[in-house]
Amino acid sequence: MNVDYFSLPLSSPLATADGDITDRTGYLVTVDDPAPGIGEATPLPGWTESLESCEAALRDADPNDLDALPPAARHGVALALLDAEARHEGVPLYQHLGTGRTVETVPVNATVGDADDETTARRVERAAEAGFPAVKLKVGARSLDADLSRIAAARDAAPDVELRADANGAWSVPEAERAFDGLAAHGVSYVEQPLDSADLEGHAALRGRGVDVALDEALCEHGLDAVLTAGAADVLVLKPMVLGGPDIAVETAVLARGAGIDPVVTTTIDGAFARAAAVHVAAAVPDVRPCGLATGDRIRTDFIDDPAPVRNGFADVPQKEGNTAATSPADYA
Ligand SMILES: [Mg+2]
Structure with a gap:
């Protein structure tokens, strides 16, 4: 090694x-x-x-x-x-990790971050036109009213796209409750980490308000068993780098599904080998919902050409044997 x-x-x-x-x-x-x-x-x-x-x-x-x-x-x-x-x-790696079926593509979400109403609307519209089935907005950096106004602008810009939000733990319980009522009116599917990651009980209590609760930081902090025991999530964000490997990520996805929780796979803004592996993980999860795998453009100079390029809102799943076509360091030197 x-x-x-x-x-x-x-x-x-x-x-x-x-x-x-x-x-x-x-x-x-x-x-x-x-x-x-x-x-x-x-x-x-x-x-x-x-x-x-x-x-x-x-x-x-x-x-x-x-x-x-x-x-x-x-x-x-x-x-x-x-x-x-x-x-x-x-x-291909996804068949080694999962079943033998062929999976050509996995759906991915666009990330539009935090911006004013007009810029948010323009970015969401562009993502929907590019074919992305889902768009993720960052919330919690502005006032709740400002975020609700942004979400309304995003919904107007793209009536049919799945909208998601990530608060990265920014809201208090009363803020999250008010936010969920507003977000439900705009059909937001889920909010990642609405409350502080320490608060599993608070997340459990937020469920059932018309917007699903997704845990990301809290899964990293507490682990799957504690999240399941607390009944704290509708959706789990699985980062293979954080969980300890593609094998553990697939295992976690299977356990989550068994508990009625939907897994979503995302990268940690990694190089091409880890990104390709995350795409294989998503491909190993049957009927996976849009994942956070469109992150290749965040790396300016990569090991190899993007092995899982995104087209029309879907990432190509590499079909060559193994993870990518590269077999030795010489292939990317
Ligand atoms: Mg997140």
Whole structure:
């Protein structure tokens, strides 16, 4: 097993728990048994272990004891091994992870972020015209009234698109209750992380108000069992890098479905190998709803050409054996 440091420049800065970052840094893990395999460990401050902890874990990693590794390091090693196994079997990664059926594309959402009413409406309209079945807006940075006005403008701009919002824990319980009543009137399907991630009971109490509750940060913080026990979610946002690997992400999706919760797969703004793996995870979930996988444009200079390009609101699922067509570091040097 080889471990190599990388740094990929972002096309625009990314806000993290450690402030804005301009590069995504991490480690590529390569294996050559039973076939060539490439994994990507791209830690993200606030969500996974630090870059330093990731490196230390990878240096001492035992491929036979994956669960001893912190999440990004485990993702890197697990993906390298899964890529090798799938290539050895002669099947694309999503078939190795799930069933043998063929899945050509997975639906994705557009992200329009935070902006004034007019800009929001224009972005939402453009996304709907481009074929995106769902659009995600950031909320919670402005006053609740300003956000409700933005959502109304978005709905007017695209009457048929699925609207989602992500509050990243910004609202108090009374704010969230008022927000949900307003968002329900505009047919918003779900809000990610309306309340602080610590408050599982608060999220459980918010359910059933006409807008679904999706947990993202809270899943990272508490884990699936605690979320299920609390009955805190209608939707779960699954980030393979944060969960510890594509295999764990698929397992979590299956368990969530079994509990009546819809999984949505998203990247952590990663390089091409981790993004492709996240697309394979989504493809392994039958009838997955639109996922947060249209993030390739956030990386300015990538390892390889986008292996899962987005067209008309759908990401192409790579069909070559393994994760991507690349089989060795020489392929992306
Ligand atoms: Mg989120």
